[in-house]
Amino acid sequence: MKFPLILSLLSCAMLGSVSAQEFDPADLETARELRASALAGNGGFDVVEDLTTRVGPRLAGSPADARAVAWAEAMLLEAGFDRVWLEPATFPTWSRGHERVAVVSPVEQDFQALAIGYSPATPAGGIEAEVVMLDDLAALEAVEPEVVAGRIVFIRNRMERARDGSGYGPAVQARARGALVAADKGAAAVLIRSIGTSTNRFAHTGGMRFDTAQRRLPAAAISNPDADQLERLMGLGEPVVIHMDIDAQINEAYTSHNVIGQIDGAVLPEEIVALGAHLDSWDVGTGALDDGAGVGIVTEAARQIMALDERPDRSIQVILFAAEEIGLWGGRAWAQARAEEIGRYQVAAESDFGAGRIYAMAAKVQDSARGVIEAMAAELAPLGIELTDRRQAVGGPDFIPAAPLGLAAIDLYQDGTTYFDYHHTENDTLDKIDPEDMAQNAAAYAVLAWLSAQSPVSFGSGPALLERDED
Amino acid sequence: MKFPLILSLLSCAMLGSVSAQEFDPADLETARELRASALAGNGGFDVVEDLTTRVGPRLAGSPADARAVAWAEAMLLEAGFDRVWLEPATFPTWSRGHERVAVVSPVEQDFQALAIGYSPATPAGGIEAEVVMLDDLAALEAVEPEVVAGRIVFIRNRMERARDGSGYGPAVQARARGALVAADKGAAAVLIRSIGTSTNRFAHTGGMRFDTAQRRLPAAAISNPDADQLERLMGLGEPVVIHMDIDAQINEAYTSHNVIGQIDGAVLPEEIVALGAHLDSWDVGTGALDDGAGVGIVTEAARQIMALDERPDRSIQVILFAAEEIGLWGGRAWAQARAEEIGRYQVAAESDFGAGRIYAMAAKVQDSARGVIEAMAAELAPLGIELTDRRQAVGGPDFIPAAPLGLAAIDLYQDGTTYFDYHHTENDTLDKIDPEDMAQNAAAYAVLAWLSAQSPVSFGSGPALLERDED
Ligand SMILES: [Zn+2]
Numbered sequence A, B: 001m002k003f004p005l006i007l008s009l010l011s012c013a014m015l016g017s018v019s020a021q022e023f024d025p026a027d028l029e030t031a032r033e034l035r036a037s038a039l040a041g042n043g044g045f046d047v048v049e050d051l052t053t054r055v056g057p058r059l060a061g062s063p064a065d066a067r068a069v070a071w072a073e074a075m076l077l078e079a080g081f082d083r084v085w086l087e088p089a090t091f092p093t094w095s096r097g098h099e100r101v102a103v104v105s106p107v108e109q110d111f112q113a114l115a116i117g118y119s120p121a122t123p124a125g126g127i128e129a130e131v132v133m134l135d136d137l138a139a140l141e142a143v144e145p146e147v148v149a150g151r152i153v154f155i156r157n158r159m160e161r162a163r164d165g166s167g168y169g170p171a172v173q174a175r176a177r178g179a180l181v182a183a184d185k186g187a188a189a190v191l192i193r194s195i196g197t198s199t200n201r202f203a204h205t206g207g208m209r210f211d212t213a214q215r216r217l218p219a220a221a222i223s224n225p226d227a228d229q230l231e232r233l234m235g236l237g238e239p240v241v242i243h244m245d246i247d248a249q250i251n252e253a254y255t256s257h258n259v260i261g262q263i264d265g266a267v268l269p270e271e272i273v274a275l276g277a278h279l280d281s282w283d284v285g286t287g288a289l290d291d292g293a294g295v296g297i298v299t300e301a302a303r304q305i306m307a308l309d310e311r312p313d314r315s316i317q318v319i320l321f322a323a324e325e326i327g328l329w330g331g332r333a334w335a336q337a338r339a340e341e342i343g344r345y346q347v348a349a350e351s352d353f354g355a356g357r358i359y360a361m362a363a364k365v366q367d368s369a370r371g372v373i374e375a376m377a378a379e380l381a382p383l384g385i386e387l388t389d390r391r392q393a394v395g396g397p398d399f400i401p402a403a404p405l406g407l408a409a410i411d412l413y414q415d416g417t418t419y420f421d422y423h424h425t426e427n428d429t430l431d432k433i434d435p436e437d438m439a440q441n442a443a444a445y446a447v448l449a450w451l452s453a454q455s456p457v458s459f460g461s462g463p464a465l466l467e468r469d470e471d
């Protein structure tokens, strides 16, 4: 189990009342009001509905990227932030032309496939080669090159369903690195079973590691039913030959923007509570769960705070990151620009795991702030959220590049049981979002942002945070 | 409710013991053995697995049609039928080139779409026109031509989910006739919300009425999430313009074959119990539920009977029909060839509603055979099947063309709650079938076939059957 020790009972009994006293009782009362009003609202869902309807899919570097940035800037201004601005992020882009993956022998059948991000194209007209099936990336790493030379490597590892999404990490290695490892061994191309948990016949796209120094092969994911079919065809005992035709392009550097809205703090305006989500999506689906939901959740949390009669002590920012999907480019640019001022960030928290309900929380803060975190957890408990003993929170993918700077962070863990049924597929559309779950998320982020802004102590961003004893 | 009066309790109490005596007790004992052995078997699933793996999708008239016929002939011979033969069926074919449906204004987004069977192509390069949204076919029939002239008609009716599939009939009118009615009114093309119950982003294809005398428009179905999106876009208040590009062809007459296997009867070999399913499928998915499942179910039922030490009194046939999807062409040819000898058919029953469990039964037989039907129902009751008072059984779609001849028929109603989630989509694949449900189906058809073959009375096929008082 990932979170073996639930501290809420034990610690709150010992520390809860002490910690709670660290907050001004009026701030705790406001947190409860925020929680109630966010739970009753629908604003987060309205935001993701508007984004997915008016912009739709918004692959980084595509024409829809600029439309999404313009939408976000206008939306944040309309929401009432004190200041809204753009910060540039430059990256190589990838665009999908087409993909066709078809069995040509011993039978003829088309597969549902999506090229993997940063996959190169096949030679025009495609390639045709026999399939070698391997269990996972480790098997590919171990295989003798002559076994795969000139062939299409099919990596069949299956992602396991779990509430915390823990099946993703092990399985996704095949997508992230398969095309690089197979290139070194002289293979012709790579096919993977989709990194996803559904039996619906959608291929799941996603990125592969992009490193200009390393050769990559054309690579595609096939849907899980097609992966089952390929295994059955391999089981017939005859060689299986596949035709694979991918058109795709890696393009010149493109500059998109992180879009940031700020509520100016009344007391410590230079200190910042940073709520994140990413604005880009894959080019399939409408990016509703990934990450329109996050955009809606953190925007609505801030909007609830803006609706208060009072201002927060610290400033609160909503950061809508660029180009997360194809390599955390927005997050990298953001971290780079803050190398000298990470100490200004009270805390960072990103919503990027769909729209499932939040059930747990973890915090990376200085020990002196644990009491405040526990008091915050007590206000999140009525939402069904338990504080865990994890101290390795990163705040979300776009804050990972800032982790080496010692960024204080809170993770709110969403129920991801069904997230990977839709993730990175044509099926990631608005109807997959439950507005009530969105409201629970917005309520949690509103409480988190408000109490972080009102905290009597600093959470301790900075190099010293890296030196904590880690459990 | 569709089956208001469940007769099993009432009638069995009054007639059951009398009726049961009409069967030889040894035949009833054999029926029970068949039921048990079919329930324990997996043969039906094995058949559909083999068909969907080795042949895959098999659109009537496509190259896969001939492969499917060859597969079926070999499979029935291998299964041990006394005789296996082909009967020709000739029909116009339709083939899909491509379809693209994209919103171009007020936003740019692609939809998941499938052209409807027998749709003509759009002019090369496609058409671009404003969308007019209508509630259903009735609204289209009522609308003034100038409202739709030159425009793309979007029919938004939603299919309702129901165990008995009763939501299909009302909704499917839009698909069957929309393109004909809209042509008469001068529209440019037709889009429909998919006739299906899922929120997965698959378009559901299917046929439109084919009548060479009537002009048809290019027509496509969009997935249900895309239909929702189109409604939202219409709600923005600006004209919605769609680009629609369909390539498709109607071809010369093609001759496929109904594939028939017969177990010769020992006593009345000229009298026939006919079990049906259709061999063809749409070109999307692998036709696992529609109708690979039916092929597996009726073949396995016959195979269970062939495994007995004794032969049935009457002959039993498995008929795998050609070209059901694009217009019941195999069923029409079958009926035409039997106009003079329908009296030979003790009963007809087709499995063509997926692989859900059977929960009810209806019979169209002469009144003199009602007692036998009730005795049969008593042997099906342990499978969870209730006899209804419906007397309008047709046996299944491929037997509809023979209905005017007075073909006696039994319907076994399958639970279709989820059938229309997959029906006619890319998502109709083997993994959607539960082998245990297949076995329940096979057990029911084995009992039905065996007891029909052993019945002491004729079920009364022939013109006289049409003259019964209908309730
Ligand atoms: Zn994401």
Ligand SMILES: [Zn+2]
Pocket: A290, A325, A424
């Ligand atoms: Zn993602």
Ligand SMILES: [Zn+2]
Pocket: B278, B290, B291, B324, B352, B353
């Ligand atoms: Zn069918």
Ligand SMILES: [Zn+2]
Pocket: B290, B325, B424
């Ligand atoms: Zn069908």
